[in-house]
Amino acid sequence: MIELNTLTYLFMAVAGVVSLIATYLTIVENDLVKAVIFSALQSTVYTIIYYLLMAPDIALVYIPVSVGLYPAVILFLIKKTERTEGDLEGSGGDSLIGIYLTALAAVLIGLITGLNAYVFQNQPKLDAPVGIPAQVSNALISGTLFFFNLSEYLAVASGFTLVFMLLSIPEEIVRSFISGEAHE
């Protein structure tokens, strides 16, 4: 039968997931005003987490700081400076996330299921069952190395395409561009 404590933990879990989505969107968003609004949403969800963790004095201090003043100050800053954020140069960044995620995947799964796991854990060990098997139906994938190679391949591919695109620009356009930049 559902008790009051399971309900509270359920509220905490849902608040955590909503704050996760809000943070991800805040970082990925290019339009800074939307990013500020998402950070305000994320701060409200954190207030609820503070409340559920029985810290009313912290919540009392945290609300004016995070829901009140941060958006106001940063909106003021955005009004004075630029509103949108320049987009990322190379697309290699996404595959770096791939590497980051495969490195921490075992730990994150371990955190959820409560089993112990190591960072950069390649294959399941005796005391740490979380891990990717060495082979899948006798096709060797050697644990997480497969995913590392995949992300590395993507990063290198995007890097090289960038280089070849730059090399393929005709000479006079580049010269005019450089001389153009010199006058700037």
Add this chain to the structure above:
Amino acid sequence: MNELNVFLFNTLLFSLFFNAGISLYGIFARPSLIKKIIALTIFSDTANVLAIVVGYRTWPSPEQSPIPPVITTTNPTTEDIARFASQAVDPLPQALVLTAIVIGLAVTLFLVFLTLQVYRLYGTTDVRRVAKLRG
């Protein structure tokens, strides 16, 4: 019923750690200075919440929730204090996080006006273009 509670609390911890990871990525990888400030505030807030989570305790009984660390009676008797000690959440991290939040606000305000100054001098808040102009 208990492992459901453990799983839900683990989801909260998992999302807090993931928040910290994402905001760290935001601080390093995103070019706009304003985005870096927003990511920094999120990272310091996550650290504060993690400090408070450390102070949390298991429920005395499924119906009786832990109470906030505030003794509401004016001159508490020993029995009051005993009951309080058995139910209350740990007050120490709360005291530390209280100052951390306020100082975080002061640091962010300072950063905001630094970025404003950078914009006035260089005409852009994009870190890559600022690096090019040798100023």
Add this chain to the structure above:
Amino acid sequence: MEELINEVLMFLGTLMIVVGAIADLIGSIGLLRFPNFFVRLHAATVGTIWGAFLPLIGAALFAAGYVELGMYRWFVAGGAVVTASLILLLGPVGSHALARASYRSRAAIPYPLIHDALQEKMREGEKK
């Protein structure tokens, strides 16, 4: 007699809280399904007044009747009534300011539009 009053207070409080919860759900579903920002304002008012003001009054009544710790139930009831009156004052003002700003700055466009009376009023105003 004392028992009866507490019983009635608690019953009313619970009724209001449950109605508030359902109105809250309706408000949030309305917020999701309505086509553009200006129509969503209606759903927001349902969600705010029926979903926040009413359960707060219900919570106040319930706390007044619920003899948990004699002195503190009036503290809870007073806090709930103060929050309820604040929300009654602040909710409409906030959404009105937001609606005015988003109309004038065209941040939200009233897309499925048949006739925009406000546009004519503003044009007449500018002519004067």
Add this chain to the structure above:
Amino acid sequence: MNPEPYLTVIFWAMPIYLTAFTLYSVRAVKGPTIPDSVLAIDSMSYDLAAFITILSILFRSPILIAVAIVLALWVFALDIYVAKYLESREMGE
């Protein structure tokens, strides 16, 4: 005169609030325009204030009421800031 039946009724009203909050946050995250997300955060926080008060009755710890009052006030301030930002960007600039 035991408060038990009423408390269980309120207890079962809590998940309804939870689904309402997730739907609000879906609109806040999805909202195409800025006023949409601000409106969703606005009405979500007012309902959170009510939810906090009811939860503090369930938790039987009355010190937690003050959070609701402060939350209701400061979310209104967020509303006004964003409205002022939207308005002045159009008129002032």
